[in-house]
Amino acid sequence: MCGGTHSKAVLVSAEGHILAETDGPCTNHWLVGVDNCINGINDMVQRAKIKAGLDPDTPVCSLGMSLSGGEQKAAIQKLIDDMRERYPKLSQSYFITTDAIGAMATASDYGGIVVISGTGSNCKLVNPDGTQVGCGGWGHMMGDEGSAYWISHMAIKMVFDARDNLVTSPHDINYVKKAMEEYFQVSDLMGMLPHLYRIFQKSYFAGFCRKLAEGGSAGDALCQHVFTEAGKALARHIVAVLPKVHQDLFSGELGLPVLCVGSVWRSWELMKSGFTQVLSEAQAHGYSHFQKYSLLTLRQSSALGGAKMGAQNAGASLPLDYSANVNVFFSHTFNQ
């Protein structure tokens, strides 16, 4: 599983047991380029083989990858071709899907909605028949609403706009301004320009979100505000795919299952009011069969789902115990 900031590899036996896990850096090929992406993946898998006591020169049966940015067919075929050529000892077969689909495959074989909010954001509906409908996932230049990048950007933009008298901040900006100056090691807004342009790194910029989460938890109203807005933004992704949700996905015990992936969900308490508000409004406006939803989180890396799909693609099936892979952390039933 390869996100915008960190990546993870799991080596799984034919019986579905995890033999080894390794970590690596960002492997989004849009962000780091194809070469860095391939090298990073090879390095993680080879380390996993050694950790599991296997011969690193013997290819694994199947390498299933779930990559943020793994959407475009021509690009992923090129990734696979390059990997085969450059690292012939890596794997016998290859399969690439997106981080969202890898996560969903880890949680269920029946479908649901995945909402990713880490460095970036993305939402994918997977219906029971396997059909998919996406919303978002276009990166920080064209979306990433509700992501750590977006939250950091919104908070910092409010500091800029307040300084400019362009937009009045809804709350005092002093905590955010000080936290920004500390995190980015700058003394004024001018100092932010290199961080926005010359030395811009999306994952570093997005990392400021942690400071905002701390501020929100400590009671700062502006930090709380940006997380409430993030909750709304993420819920809007769900509302966007709602018209395409298959009837059966509403009717399980959990109601509509929403799989929440990524570090921003750790700040659920700060996002809750905005998130629930948007879903309640949507439900009230014409989704009478939408009675309940539950938010789930993974207890295993979504690399596991990627491995499962890779095995399937190679003609094998990995038995996964889905109930052991997820946690329900919030459920809501709408008032009728």
Place this chain on the structure above:
Amino acid sequence: MCGGTHSKAVLVSAEGHILAETDGPCTNHWLVGVDNCINGINDMVQRAKIKAGLDPDTPVCSLGMSLSGGEQKAAIQKLIDDMRERYPKLSQSYFITTDAIGAMATASDYGGIVVISGTGSNCKLVNPDGTQVGCGGWGHMMGDEGSAYWISHMAIKMVFDARDNLVTSPHDINYVKKAMEEYFQVSDLMGMLPHLYRIFQKSYFAGFCRKLAEGGSAGDALCQHVFTEAGKALARHIVAVLPKVHQDLFSGELGLPVLCVGSVWRSWELMKSGFTQVLSEAQAHGYSHFQKYSLLTLRQSSALGGAKMGAQNAGASLPLDYSANVNVFFSHTFNQ
């Protein structure tokens, strides 16, 4: 005068006559780096000397530069030091100001508000006593509201959001979508990703704004919508600095003089309704001494103002005929 896309050099005699003009590429050091910026400037000035029949090995008396991105003191001192060292035959003295201040110096020695909307956007109030108050000018990652980049981005974002069902477009997206596919030579939204990331070029991206202006003039409602929003955004920059405008700037014959710089102002007719609406609302909410404003455009390159300020800095004064340098293209008197 050096904008985000094009740059211009004017060589001026001690009597204030323009001896030669030359053009060059973008010289914003934040965007192109210090080396490209310095090389670009040297090349333009040397060509101007030759064009004017002067010896290129003889330094000019003074090089006054108005640069987009010429705001940060440490950075501009470094630019000057590097220029002196690398090109000793370029000039005897150096002066750098921003594109906004260079434009204002071309139009008046009494002050006013400059609103730049080209590739990027920026607003600067210059009071009669020379004091300045800015709003915006932080670049496309943190602002540029109302600029060609921002207009292009807003229109394209509406196509993405409509595809995602994330936000309902206020008008039919088909013209914008087709224009986007033609301009960027893509067949779907995925194809836009390289233009947003790997091969992103701000000035090329912003150039799509021309297609939107054509669409707006031809009657497309979504194109008209984004320009109306741009008009509002630019007017909000003026509202932001309004509390700091010196009383005397309101009381001239033209009312508050607003100098409009940059290619987006060519689409004034499309922006007019949004622009006038925001200023009228602001005036109605407590600026009783704000009775009238006029929009001016330069008939000369704002490099002329940069040259004037450079000469001043070197102890000389360039006589400029301000009335010949500007055109009034719109005036509005508020109903009392």
